[in-house]
Amino acid sequence: MVWSALLCHPVWVAFTALLAFVVRVQRRGPWLPRACPVRLRGKTAVVTGANTGIGKFIALDFARRGARVILACRSEARGTAALKEIRDKTGNADVHLRLVDLSSLDSVRGFAERILAEEEALHILVNNAGVSGLPKQITKDGLEVSFATNHLGPFLLTNLLLDLMKRSAPARIVTLASVNHKKGQVDFSHFHGENLTYHMDAIYNHTKLHNVICTKELARRLEGTGVTANSVHPGIVMTEVLRHYPFTVRVIFNLVGFFFFKSAEEGAASSIYCSVAEEMEGITGKYCDSDCSLVLPAPLARDAALGVKDFEISERLTAKL
Numbered sequence: 314m315v316w317s318a319l320l321c322h323p324v325w326v327a328f329t330a331l332l333a334f335v336v337r338v339q340r341r342g343p344w345l346p347r348a349c350p351v352r353l354r355g356k357t358a359v360v361t362g363a364n365t366g367i368g369k370f371i372a373l374d375f376a377r378r379g380a381r382v383i384l385a386c387r388s389e390a391r392g393t394a395a396l397k398e399i400r401d402k403t404g405n406a407d408v409h410l411r412l413v414d415l416s417s418l419d420s421v422r423g424f425a426e427r428i429l430a431e432e433e434a435l436h437i438l439v440n441n442a443g444v445s446g447l448p449k450q451i452t453k454d455g456l457e458v459s460f461a462t463n464h465l466g467p468f469l470l471t472n473l474l475l476d477l478m479k480r481s482a483p484a485r486i487v488t489l490a491s492v493n494h495k496k497g498q499v500d501f502s503h504f505h506g507e508n509l510t511y512h513m514d515a516i517y518n519h520t521k522l523h524n525v526i527c528t529k530e531l532a533r534r535l536e537g538t539g540v541t542a543n544s545v546h547p548g549i550v551m552t553e554v555l556r557h558y559p560f561t562v563r564v565i566f567n568l569v570g571f572f573f574f575k576s577a578e579e580g581a582a583s584s585i586y587c588s589v590a591e592e593m594e595g596i597t598g599k600y601c602d603s604d605c606s607l608v609l610p611a612p613l614a615r616d617a618a619l620g621v622k623d624f625e626i627s628e629r630l631t632a633k634l
C-alpha cells in the first residue's frame with residue numbers, strides 16, 4: 314500500500330517520465346539521416362537483408378534519397394512485403410527485390426550474375442544481412458553456417474561485384490560488423506565448424522571479427538580505385554537479431570531494450586552515414602561506431618599480416634572449384 318502510494322506520487326511519476334525522455338534522447342546518435350541533404354538520384358545501391366530490422370531502414374533511406382535500390386533478401390514473401398512498404402512510403406518505384414541466400418555460395422554467385430547482367434552501375438553495397446545464435450550446421454559448401462552467412466557469403470558477393478563498383482566509382486562498400494568483434498577470435502578451422510563452442514553469441518563474435526579484418530584488407534587492396542570499404546557497429550538495436558536465442562533471453566533483451574536500446578531506424582544511422590555522408594567521401598578502411606565516429610577496432614583487426622592471411626583463406630574457400 315505504502316509502496317503503491319509512493320510509486321504513484323506525482324514527483325515520482327514526473328521524475329520517471331523525465332528519465333525516460335533523457336534515455337530516449339540519448340539513444341539517438343548525433344548524426345541524423347533525415348537532416349542529411351545528400352540525394353542519390355542516378356545512383357544504384359544493393360542492401361542485403363533488407364526485408365527487416367536495420368537493413369529495411371537503410372534501404373528505405375536510400376529510396377527516399379531517390380536511389381535505385383536492390384533489396385537482396387532470401388525470402389520472397391518477406392522481401393515482397395518490404396518492397397511494397399518501401400515503395401509506398403517513399404513513392405520511389407525504382408526499388409526491386411532480388412533473392413539470395415548468403416549461406417550458399419551458389420546462391421551468391423547466381424545473385425551476383427543477375428546483378429552484373431541487369432545493372433549498369435553499382436555505387437553502394439551494404440553487407441547488412443547477418444545471423445546470431447544458429448545451432449551448428451555445415452552447409453553443402455562444407456562451411457559452418459554462421460561463418461558462411463555472416464562472413465564468407467558477403468565476402469564472395471563483394472568480390473564478385475567489385476569490378477562493377479570500380480567502373481561506377483566513386484562507390485562505397487559498407488559492412489555491418491559489431492562491437493562484439495572485440496570478443497571474437499581468429500581460428501581458421503572455425504570456417505569448417507571445428508573448435509567452436511556454441512554458447513550465446515560466441516560464434517557470432519568470431520564472424521564479426523572476420524568482417525572487420527577483411528573489410529580493412531579489402532580497403533587496402535582497393536586503394537586508388539575510388540571504391541571505399543568500411544565496417545560499422547550499428548549499436549544495440551531492437552530487431553529480430555535474437556530470434557534464434559532462448560525465449561527468456563529474448564524477453565529480457567526486449568524489456569531492457571525498450572528503454573535503453575536503439576530502434577531499427579536509429580540503428581541504421583551509422584551505416585547510412587558511411588554510405589552517403591559527404592564527410593565519409595574517400596574515407597576507407599575504417600571502423601565506424603554507432604554514434605558515427607571513426608574509432609579503432611580490436612587489435613586483431615589492425616594486424617595487417619592477419620588481414621592478408623584472412624583475405625587469402627576466405628578467397629580460397631569461396632573460389633569456384
Ligand SMILES: NC(=O)c1ccc[n+]([C@@H]2O[C@H](COP(=O)([O-])OP(=O)(O)OC[C@H]3O[C@@H](n4cnc5c(N)ncnc54)[C@H](OP(=O)(O)O)[C@@H]3O)[C@@H](O)[C@H]2O)c1
Pocket residue numbers: 361362363364365366367368385386387388391413414415416417440441442443444462489490491492546547548549550551552553554555
Ligand atoms: N541488432 C543489433 O543489436 C546488432 C548489433 C550489432 C550488429 N548488428 C548487425 O546488423 C545487421 C542487421 O541485423 P538486424 O539486427 O537488423 O537483424 P535482423 O532483424 O535479424 O535482420 C537480419 C537480416 O538478415 C537476413 N538474413 C539472415 N540470414 C540470411 C541469409 N542466409 N541470406 C540472406 N539474408 C539473410 C534476414 O532475412 P530473414 O528475415 O529472411 O531471416 C534479415 O533480413 C547484422 O549483420 C547484425 O549482425 C546488429
